[in-house]
Every structure is written in structure tokens, then in C-alpha cells.
Amino acid sequence: MRIAQLANFVGPASGGMRTALHALGAGYVSAGCERLLVVPGPVDARTSTPFGEVVQLRAPRVGGGYRLIVEPWRVTDVLEQWRPTSIELSDKLTLLPVARWARRQGVGSVLLSHERLDDMLALRTGFDATSKVSVGLLNRLLVRSVDAVVVTSEYARQEFTEVAATAGCPVVRVPLGVDLATFRPRPRGPVEVLRLVHAGRLSREKSPHLAVATAVELHRRGVPVRLDVYGVGPHRDELVAIAGSAPVRFRGYVDSPACLSRALAHADVALSVCPGETFGLAVLEALASGTPVVTADRGGARELVDEASGGWGSPDPASLADAVLAVASRPVSGRRAAARERAARYPWSATVASMLEVHSSVVIPASRSRARRVSSNSTAAPATTREPVTIAR
Numbered sequence: 380m381r382i383a384q385l386a387n388f389v390g391p392a393s394g395g396m397r398t399a400l401h402a403l404g405a406g407y408v409s410a411g412c413e414r415l416l417v418v419p420g421p422v423d424a425r426t427s428t429p430f431g432e433v434v435q436l437r438a439p440r441v442g443g444g445y446r447l448i449v450e451p452w453r454v455t456d457v458l459e460q461w462r463p464t465s466i467e468l469s470d471k472l473t474l475l476p477v478a479r480w481a482r483r484q485g486v487g488s489v490l491l492s493h494e495r496l497d498d499m500l501a502l503r504t505g506f507d508a509t510s511k512v513s514v515g516l517l518n519r520l521l522v523r524s525v526d527a528v529v530v531t532s533e534y535a536r537q538e539f540t541e542v543a544a545t546a547g548c549p550v551v552r553v554p555l556g557v558d559l560a561t562f563r564p565r566p567r568g569p570v571e572v573l574r575l576v577h578a579g580r581l582s583r584e585k586s587p588h589l590a591v592a593t594a595v596e597l598h599r600r601g602v603p604v605r606l607d608v609y610g611v612g613p614h615r616d617e618l619v620a621i622a623g624s625a626p627v628r629f630r631g632y633v634d635s636p637a638c639l640s641r642a643l644a645h646a647d648v649a650l651s652v653c654p655g656e657t658f659g660l661a662v663l664e665a666l667a668s669g670t671p672v673v674t675a676d677r678g679g680a681r682e683l684v685d686e687a688s689g690g691w692g693s694p695d696p697a698s699l700a701d702a703v704l705a706v707a708s709r710p711v712s713g714r715r716a717a718a719r720e721r722a723a724r725y726p727w728s729a730t731v732a733s734m735l736e737v738h739s740s741v742v743i744p745a746s747r748s749r750a751r752r753v754s755s756n757s758t759a760a761p762a763t764t765r766e767p768v769t770i771a772r
Contacts, residue, residue: 382407382738383415383463385454385477387438387470388445395660396469396493400554401441403467405430406731415461417454419446432461450478458486467491467737471521478524487741488525489734495538495657495679510517515542522548526741529553529734529743531658532679551737556727557663561636564669565644572603572626573707576646576670578661579614579653585652586675589694590612591621593673596696597703598625606650609633609642636664637766643668648703656680667722669715673702683725687717730744 384404389397400416407414414431414750419438426433434457438446448454454477458466468474481488497514518650522528522543528550530536543550575597577590594606604626608618611632623722633639643649643702649665649672659680662672672689673679681691690706692698706714708740 380407380465380735380738380742381413381415381461381463383417383461383466384459385417385466385468385470385474387419387447387473395555395658396561398660399491399493400469402556402558402727403731403734404624405737406727407431410731410735412735415455415457415463417448419448421446430534433620436545447473449473451480455480455623459484465489466733466743467738469493469524471496471517475521475524482524482526484742487743489526489737489741490521490525490528492530492535492539493657494529495535495655497538499592507688514538518542519546522546527551527737529737532682533554534679534682535657542753547717549740551733553730553733553737554725555658555660555663556725556730557660557667557722558636559667559726562640562643562664562667562722564715565641567645570647572605573597573648573703574646575604575606575645575648575650575703576609576665577650578609578633578643578664579651581608581610581615581618583614584653584655585612586655586694587612587676588621588747589620589652589696589699590650591618591627592696593652593699593703594627595622595625596700600700607642607646609639640664640668643670648673648689648706650699651680652694652699653680654678659683663722663725666718669719671706671709671714671718673699673706675699683721685717685721688721689718 384400386400404414404416408430416431418435420435423437424435436448436453438448441447451474461488466481468478468490469529517538519542519735522539523546528539528543528548528549531554536550539550542760575594577587579585579587581587594604598606606627607630608627609630618676643665651659651662651671652675654675654677657679662680662683665672666688672684674684674691675694676691684691690702692702
């Protein structure tokens with residue numbers, strides 16, 4: 380198979396999506412597939428790597444360190460040169476025309492849904508009902524445009540259940556994985572305070588405000604506590620204001636997975652409390668590092684944590700603070716072993732194997748592909764003349 384991964388909103392400090400793109404791409408190549416990755420960047424460029432070709436398309440900044448490909452035809456020009464058997468979309472909004480191109484060309488298409496848009500937009504804007512109506516309309520269009528939708532949790536599946544059944548589009552649950560060799564338990568120093576850690580993008584839809592407020596609540600109760608926050612994002616100043624005089628330290632972005640693992644392993648409890656998270660790679664990375672996790676009582680992250688490996692509470696500081704104290708009261712060796720055992724259920728190898736099955740299911744045999752192209756070309760409107768995309772190596 381020739382698999383093209385297409386992603387937007389990927390930046391130098393991207394966390395989960397960048398990790399998933401790399402792990403899946405490496406897995407595809409190891410399985411004998413050819414792999415192309417198309418991402419936005421400051422200039423057009425092409426790079427050959429051990430894990431396939433990487434094409435960067437010039438794209439404008441859209442805030443928060445992200446860039447956005449706003450000319451989908453430039454993506455299809457690249458794909459027409461590379462000729463994939465299937466494409467993997469990691470963006471619901473801007474690359475939808477590429478899915479339509481794939482259907483016309485007889486190329487299989489898989490949407491990898493990294494976020495649940497209804498809850499994410501509600502968290503970002505505060506307008507719950509309005510966002511869910513508009514997202515529902517978008518999802519109806521999505522399931523009619525792709526051959527399969529992949530979700531990472533049962534919580535994420537709920538967004539598509541009704542519309543996918545109507546359209547006859549399969550929705551497949553494929554949990555993501557964790558690098559169990561890099562993220563592992565490590566020796567810890569003396570414990571003087573309750574050490575908490577939060578790793579993630581400092582943006583409202585990720586709920587870092589709730590993590591900081593939980594540490595502030597524990598501090599208010601007189602608990603000797605310290606929260607280390609790892610990540611960058613547009614709402615850092617708001618978080619500093621929420622922390623006030625509480626012992627919250629903002630450590631910035633950590634580019635090295637090994638360094639991040641050490642930071643996670645040295646904590647007593649990790650906070651990953653976003654109620655709208657569809658999966659939560661940060662949860663698995665903390666668990667793999669031997670650190671139990673407290674989550675909100677709903678969302679995809681909640682599905683990763685059981686009673687032995689962490690705890691949960693309603694998404695408010697008082698309830699989450701109670702959950703932190705309950706987890707911290709358990710014997711250290713038991714809770715850390717349970718965290719590692721829980722993460723070991725999610726190796727990247729299992730994720731890659733499941734994704735390859737999905738891609739195999741949407742690849743169209745050559746004879747059907749040729750027939751689809753002939754049928755499509757016979758009714759298609761005349762193509763618009765434009766300059767070809769030239770990508771420097």
C-alpha cells in the first residue's frame with residue numbers, strides 16, 4: 380500500500396498529533412508500506428526520511444504557532460504525482476476537498492478524528508447548543524465524503540454514531556499508543572510535598588485552567604503541594620493569574636520525550652482533566668512513566684484510567700482535588716505499578732496493525748479504480764488551468 384498522511388494545525392510545539400503522525404508513519408514503513416506525509420510550513424520543501432517522503436507546503440500562520448494549508452488543490456497536485464492507494468486525513472475542516480478528489484480518483488480515504496468538535500468548540504467558545512448544531516451538519520458532510528472514520532475512544536465515537544449509520548460509513552475505534560521504551564518509570568528523589576504535573580497545550584479547549592485551579596484548591600486546603608506545568612500556548616498569562624501565589628511552576632515546552640518522561644515519572648499524580656479530550660496521549664505517557672493520572676469523569680481520557688491506575692472527578696477544582704488526595708493516599712509502589720501495567724495495554728504496534736486493516740479495507744482494486752476514474756472524468760467539469768506545484772528538495 381501507498382499511504383499518504385495529510386495534516387493541518389501541526390506546529391513545532393505540537394504534541395499529540397505530531398506524535399501520532401510519526402508513530403503511525405514509522406509503523407507503516409516497518410510493515411512494508413510506502414508513506415508520504417504532507418504538512419504545512421513556512422516554505423515549500425520536500426525531505427526524504429527513513430520513514431518516507433515528507434512534503435511541506437507553504438501555508439500562512441493562523442495563530443497559536445500553527446499554520447494552515449488554505450489551498451487544497453496544492454495537496455492534490457502532490458498526491459497526483461505520488462499516486463497513493465489511500466489517504467489518511469487528520470483534519471476535519473480544511474482538507475475535505477482532498478477527500479472528494481480521492482473519491483473521483485478511486486483512492487481510499489480514512490478520516491482520523493483527533494477531536495470531538497462539538498465539545499471542543501463548546502469549551503473554546505462557551506456556546507454549547509450553537510456549536511453542536513453546526514458540528515452536526517459538518518459531520519453529515521464528512522461521513523459522506525470519506526470511506527471510513529477512525530475514532531480513538533467510545534466518547535469520540537458518539538459524535539458520529541447517528542450520522543454514520545445513515546450514510547453507511549464505517550466508524551472504527553482504534554486507540555492510540557505510547558512509546559513504552561521511552562516513557563518508563565524512573566528512580567525518584569525524596570518526597571517533601573505532593574508533586575503534581577500537567578503536560579499539554581496551554582489553550583482553553585485543553586482545560587489547563589482546570590488543572591491549575593485544582594492545584595490552587597489543594598494549596599488553599601493547606602496541602603503541601605507543587606504543580607509543574609509543561610507546555611506552551613496562547614493562554615499562559617491567564618493560567619499565571621489563576622495560580623496567583625500558589626506553588627505552580629510553568630516549565631515551558633519540552634521537545635525531548637525522554638526529558639518529558641523524567642518529569643512525569645518524578646510526579647506523584649498527573650493531571651489530565653479536560654472533559655472534552657477524545658483520547659489523551661498525555662495520559663498514556665504519564666501512566667507509562669509510572670505516574671497515576673486524575674482525569675475528568677467524562678471524555679476519552681477517562682476511558683484510559685481505571686481505579687488502580689488513577690482517579691477521576693467532575694470537572695471542577697474541588698472534586699478533582701478530592702480525587703488527587705484519594706489517589707495519593709494509596710501505597711506508592713502499588714499505584715505506580717498499576718499505572719505502568721495500564722499503559723502496557725496500548726503499544727503503538729497494536730495501533731499500527733489496526734490502522735493498516737482500515738487502510739486495506741478502503742483500498743479499491745485497480746479495475747474498480749479505473750472504472751471510477753472513467754465515470755468521474757466523463758461527467759467532470761473542465762479543469763481550471765493553474766501553475767503546477769514545484770517543491771524544492
